[in-house]
Amino acid sequence: MENIIIIGSGLAGLSTAIELLDKGRGVTILERYKVVGGRCADWVADGMRVESGLHRWLGFYKALPRLFEHAGLNPDDAVIWEDELEIRLPDGGPRGVLGLAPLHRPVQTVAGLLGNNDLISPAEKAQLTYMFTAGLLDYTLSKKELDQNTVYDYARKRGVSEEAITNMLIPVTEGIFFLPPERYSAMVLMGLLMPGVKRPHTIRVGSFSGGMTEVMCGPISEAIVRRGGGLQLDTTVERLAVEDGRVRGVYVNGELIEADHVVLATSLGAAQNLIRDGLGDHAWFQKMLSLPTMPAVTLQIELDEPALPEDHVVFSPKTVLASYAEQSRTTFRDVPGRLSIDMGQPEKFIGQPPETIFAAALADLKRVGIDIEGKVRRYRVVDHPQDFYLLTTGAESLRPPQATPIPGLTLAGDYTKQGLFCSMEGAVISGQRAARAVDRAMARG
Numbered sequence: 001m002e003n004i005i006i007i008g009s010g011l012a013g014l015s016t017a018i019e020l021l022d023k024g025r026g027v028t029i030l031e032r033y034k035v036v037g038g039r040c041a042d043w044v045a046d047g048m049r050v051e052s053g054l055h056r057w058l059g060f061y062k063a064l065p066r067l068f069e070h071a072g073l074n075p076d077d078a079v080i081w082e083d084e085l086e087i088r089l090p091d092g093g094p095r096g097v098l099g100l101a102p103l104h105r106p107v108q109t110v111a112g113l114l115g116n117n118d119l120i121s122p123a124e125k126a127q128l129t130y131m132f133t134a135g136l137l138d139y140t141l142s143k144k145e146l147d148q149n150t151v152y153d154y155a156r157k158r159g160v161s162e163e164a165i166t167n168m169l170i171p172v173t174e175g176i177f178f179l180p181p182e183r184y185s186a187m188v189l190m191g192l193l194m195p196g197v198k199r200p201h202t203i204r205v206g207s208f209s210g211g212m213t214e215v216m217c218g219p220i221s222e223a224i225v226r227r228g229g230g231l232q233l234d235t236t237v238e239r240l241a242v243e244d245g246r247v248r249g250v251y252v253n254g255e256l257i258e259a260d261h262v263v264l265a266t267s268l269g270a271a272q273n274l275i276r277d278g279l280g281d282h283a284w285f286q287k288m289l290s291l292p293t294m295p296a297v298t299l300q301i302e303l304d305e306p307a308l309p310e311d312h313v314v315f316s317p318k319t320v321l322a323s324y325a326e327q328s329r330t331t332f333r334d335v336p337g338r339l340s341i342d343m344g345q346p347e348k349f350i351g352q353p354p355e356t357i358f359a360a361a362l363a364d365l366k367r368v369g370i371d372i373e374g375k376v377r378r379y380r381v382v383d384h385p386q387d388f389y390l391l392t393t394g395a396e397s398l399r400p401p402q403a404t405p406i407p408g409l410t411l412a413g414d415y416t417k418q419g420l421f422c423s424m425e426g427a428v429i430s431g432q433r434a435a436r437a438v439d440r441a442m443a444r445g
C-alpha cells in the first residue's frame with residue numbers, strides 16, 4: 001500500500017487521516033510534540049495540567065461531530081452544553097447573562113435578548129439588528145466587498161453606537177479571536193454567524209468534558225492506529241524533500257523518509273517555514289507566504305476554590321481578559337478551582353514573562369469583581385506565536401486551497417480555504433478537502 005505522510009496531528013491532520021483511511025489509503029502522521037492535538041491539546045506543564053487554550057464547541061458544527069462518528073466515537077461524550085455566556089464590564093459597569101440556545105433554553109434565550117437593557121438599550125438592539133441583517137445580506141451577495149470593511153467601520157456606517165460596539169461587538173471579535181473590531185474583518189464575523197443563522201435551532205455553546213487530547217484528539221488518533229494508520233509522536237519534520245519539482249518525502253533528523261504524497265497539516269507559521277525552504281520561490285506559494293499570522297496567549301490558573309459560581313464563558317470588554325471561564329465543574333474536575341483565560345492584545349503579551357501576564361490579568365479580574373488573591377495554587381502561560389492567520393480585512397484573498405500545483409504535496413489546516421476560518425470546524429473541513437485532493441492526485445498517478 002502507498003504511504004501518505006501527514007505532517008501534524010491537529011484536527012486538520014487527524015481529519016485528513018480518517019478520511020484517507022475511509023478511502024482505503026495508507027497514512028502515517030508525524031507530530032513534533034509528545035501529545036496529539038496541536039491547538040486542541042492538553043498536557044502536563046511543570047506538574048500542572050494545561051490546555052492549548054479555552055475552547056468552545058458550537059452547536060452548528062457538522063464536520064467535527066462527523067469526525068467523531070467516523071472514528072467510532074460519540075461526540076456527546078466530549079461536550080457539556082453550557083448554552084449561555086456572560087458579559088461583565090469592569091469598574092462597576094453593567095453585567096448580563098445571555099442564553100444561547102433557542103431550542104434548548106428558549107425562555108432564557110428570549111429573556112436575554114429582550115432584557116439586559118443596562119448592557120444594551122432597546123435602541124442599540126435595533127441598531128445591531130439592522131447591522132447584522134445588512135451584514136449577512138452583504139456576506140451572501142459579495143464577500144469580497146464586505147472583506148474590505150473592519151467590524152468597527154461597518155458598524156459605524158450602519159449607525160451602531162460606540163457603546164454598543166464596546167459592549168456587544170468586542171465580545172464577538174476580541175472575545176472569540178483576540179482581535180479588536182478596528183482590525184477584525186466584517187466578512188469573518190458574518191461568515192462565522194452564517195451557519196447559525198441558516199440553522200437557528202442548532203445554536204448552542206458547549207465546553208469540553210475533559211482535556212481536549214483526553215476526550216477528543218487522543219481517542220481519534222487511537223482509532224486511526226486501530227485502523228492501520230501510523231502515528232509517530234516527538235517527530236519534527238525539518239524540511240520537505242523537493243526533487244525535480246515534486247515532493248518525494250520529508251526529512252526527519254537529517255534522514256529522508258520517502259512518501260507517495262505529503263500532506264502539510266501544520267498551523268500557518270510552521271507551514272510557511274517548511275514551504276519557504278524548498279518551494280519559497282514558486283509563484284503559487286507567494287500569496288500564502290504573505291498571509292500575515294497572529295499570536296494567541298493564554299493564562300491558566302489553578303485555585304483553592306472556583307473563581308466563578310458557574311462554568312460558562314465570560315467576556316470582559318475594556319480589559320485584557322478577552323474571554324475566560326471557570327472549568328472546575330466541566331473540563332478540569334480534578335482540581336477545586338480552575339480559571340482559563342484567552343488574553344486580549346496578544347501582540348503585547350506574547351513572549352512576556354508569566355509574572356507580567358499574571359499581574360495584568362489579576363488586576364483586570366479585580367476590576368470585573370473577581371478577587372482570586374490568596375486562592376491561587378499555581379498558574380501557567382501557554383503561547384501560540386504564529387499559529388493563526390490574521391483575521392483582518394483582505395486576508396481572505398491570500399488563503400490557499402488545499403490542492404497545490406506541486407505533485408506530491410497537499411495542504412491542510414485552518415488557514416487553508418474553507419468557510420469556518422480559524423476554528424475546530426474549519427480545521428476538520430480543511431482535512432476533508434485535503435483528503436479529497438490527495439485522492440484525486442493519487443488517482444491521476
Ligand SMILES: Cc1cc2nc3c(=O)[nH]c(=O)nc-3n(C[C@H](O)[C@H](O)[C@H](O)COP(=O)(O)OP(=O)(O)OC[C@H]3O[C@@H](n4cnc5c(N)ncnc54)[C@H](O)[C@@H]3O)c2cc1C
Binds near residue numbers: 267342
Ligand atoms: C487559545 C485558543 C482558543 C481557541 N478557541 C476556539 C474555540 O473556542 N472554538 C473553535 O472552534 N476553535 C478555537 N480555536 C481554534 C482551533 O483550536 C484551531 O482552529 C484548530 O485546532 C486548528 O487545527 P489545525 O489542525 O489546523 O492546526 P494545529 O492544531 O495547530 O495542528 C498543527 C500540528 O502540526 C504540528 N507541527 C507543526 N510543525 C511541525 C513539524 N515541523 N513537524 C511535525 N509536526 C509539526 C503541531 O505540533 C500541531 O500539532 C482556538 C485556538 C486557540 C489557540
